[in-house]
Amino acid sequence: MLFGKLLPREGNFFELFNQHGEHIVEGARAFIGMIEHYGDAVERERYAEAVISAEKKADKVTAEVNRLLHKTFITPLDREQIHGLINAMDDVLDLLQDTTETMSLYDVRRMTEETLRLGQLSARCCERVRDVVALLPRISEPSAVEAAMKTCEEIDHLESDADRVMRSAMSKLFREEPDVRELIKLKAIYEMLESITDRCEDVANLIEGIVLENS
Template sequence: MFGRLMPTEGKFFDLFNQHADLCVKGSKEMLALMTNFDDLENRVHAIEGVEKQADAVTYNTIELLHKTFITPLDRDDIHKLITRMDDILDLLEDAGQTISLYDIREVTPEAKRLAELCVACTEKVKVAVGMLHNMNNSRDILTVCEEIDRLESDADHVMRAAMSKLFRDEPDVRTLIKLKAIYELLETVTDRCEDVANIIEGIVVENA
């Protein structure tokens, strides 16, 4: 039954893939921003543009969900998956805007490392989402989800070390507050990627 429904509403998987592509694009823009602050405002603007594109994909997915009588996945799973994916780009946009508003002029190695882990997580999300249309991929999908979990754990470790160093070594309270906010936003991006992985794992268990 599940396999027969796939061709009928494959549009959902196309939309998931479009959104996953945008998640990767947004995270790479964030890493580029963290690598070179010389083009800060243009990078922030680029992230905002990607987020708006992702909002449109999310809207189209939910609109299609309301119009579709028989869906290839559980309706609640479709809604949770696309909204959690959208959270990823919302947080990346928040991080970019916060860097701009706080007038941060240089990046720490820890912030750059968190941005790198955001890219790695979103790339794995893209891989997992790209295989979701075919439950014959279930074993590979679960393996990728485990990799996302490991990357999120890596981000936790980086975050804890960054916070320890920040509170130990940063004498300026304003700088401390600014960097703490950036660390938290970037680490939360990896949390949302893990949420997406958990949703995908649940879909696989239900449908494989």
């Protein structure tokens, strides 16, 4: 009995999930700021650095979660669920950073309305990810279960909206963009932005599974 009492229990996994969720939103909002101020080189760089900073902070949270998994005897969720969820969340910010860096590497000269629209949908998805993660400590409560499932459904709808915007953006791009190099650049950016909403949907799917198994 003494051995069991001395073993680490629970940990602060939920708090770490919340911290990561806040970093995701921080990175998403900085990304939107970069798009909105893209014509100003100084502001563009400032917002780009903010995206990278958020990603680095989130990486530290991910590392702490994985460290805790090795030290904690009893966890509040299944170990595979914790590992899968934090890595899925990390994928969201990794892709935000990748998109930010790709814009710079490709020397993208201008932002289109479609880029802004896809970025906005991605940011809204990121906010919903943060919101649904915050509900995990209360998934034994019917009201929290209902709220979590509703938020996951909202993420699914946003991902579908992003699909539609990307298809329309691609159609317009191939019909109207005369510069082949710019076409290639924007096509890559559109695809990466749409993929951010896909990664958010991955998080939502994992949380749906956690809620159904633990509620």
